[in-house]
Amino acid sequence: MNNNSNSLAKLLPMMLCFFAMGFVDLVGIASNYVKADLNLTDSQANIFPSLVFFWFLIFSVPTGMLMNRIGRKKTVLLSLAVTFASLLLPVFGDGYALMLISFSLLGIGNALMQTSLNPLLSNVVSGERLASSLTFGQFVKAIASFLAPYIAMWGATQAIPSLGMGWRVLFPIYMVIAVVAILWLGTTSIHEEKEEGRPSTFGECLALLGKPFILLCFLGIMCHVGIDVGTNTTAPKILMERLGMSLADAGFATSLYFIFRTAGCFLGAFILQKLSARTFFGISVLCMLVAMVGLFVFHEMTMIYVCIALIGFGNSNIFPIIFSQALLAMPQKKNEVSGLMIMGLFGGTIFPLAMGVASDAIGQSGAVAVMTVGVLYLFFYMMKIKR
Known part of the structure; x- marks a missing residue:
């Protein structure tokens, strides 16, 4: 009983850290509000989510090396401190340069957290409980993701006018949670075992991209995150363009996406016990492919919402399936493979930039076309998954 209570006492602060990990997804709805406030084009506004995920390319592997020096817990605490700083800056305004710095720090903090919190x-927890705990952590993370648009919408329409913050009230609310996470985890005693063998180098990690299946997995992660960030950012714009909705009303589309993604994370743990990874992956990709076709065709609010929900559910378990496939392919190189897969989150930089250019040229259908390319790649990847 004492062991269970002790484990729970250590598990709870880490689940709050997973919630803080979800703060990164506020960039989608926030970029839409910044676009409206500063009269930006889609290309200019999409720099924000792109900038957030750019830092995964730079910091994921070095974070693994940092953990070898200062430990995992201290690295997570450092990530929370950087996240706190990123959330503090928008309290002072929403100028273009200020928001660029804020989103950069948010991306750096999240890169540190994604790399260190799972280890x-x-x-x-270990053994079979580790997999279920990781899945539950993703579920908790998704809660923060779908709450962000609601809080921003509340701030834009209902918040106390004297605060003078509007939608930016989202930042101090999440900042307080980050402070609680720092204090709670900081006072929690966690024993860390020392890593065996020589730490991996940056070159050794990148060299694994020479393995064909590892490269396919890396590109798959890039497409998954690109679709995730792309839908998060573009869904409200589609409703605004086609139905003339206000940003406050259209912001529900982002929450809807994360509601179904959260449900997918929760259900995925049970579905994968009944279906093979390849079968479930195929169903997930089919959901997204149908949704992309629908977003080209439909102009009715209900059908657009159905398409967004299908993308949310379909994209919810793509990451853990690809991640596990990569680890199974090279079990003797788990650290290096893990670093590469986290680096693949850089897809959240490439897709929004391409989508911004495409949408400026031909409207939001151009952004949907870019995401469709990612879905088609995932269909190709499915054929390479072992039965």
């Missing part, structure tokens, strides 16, 4: 969790 830290393995110090508290």
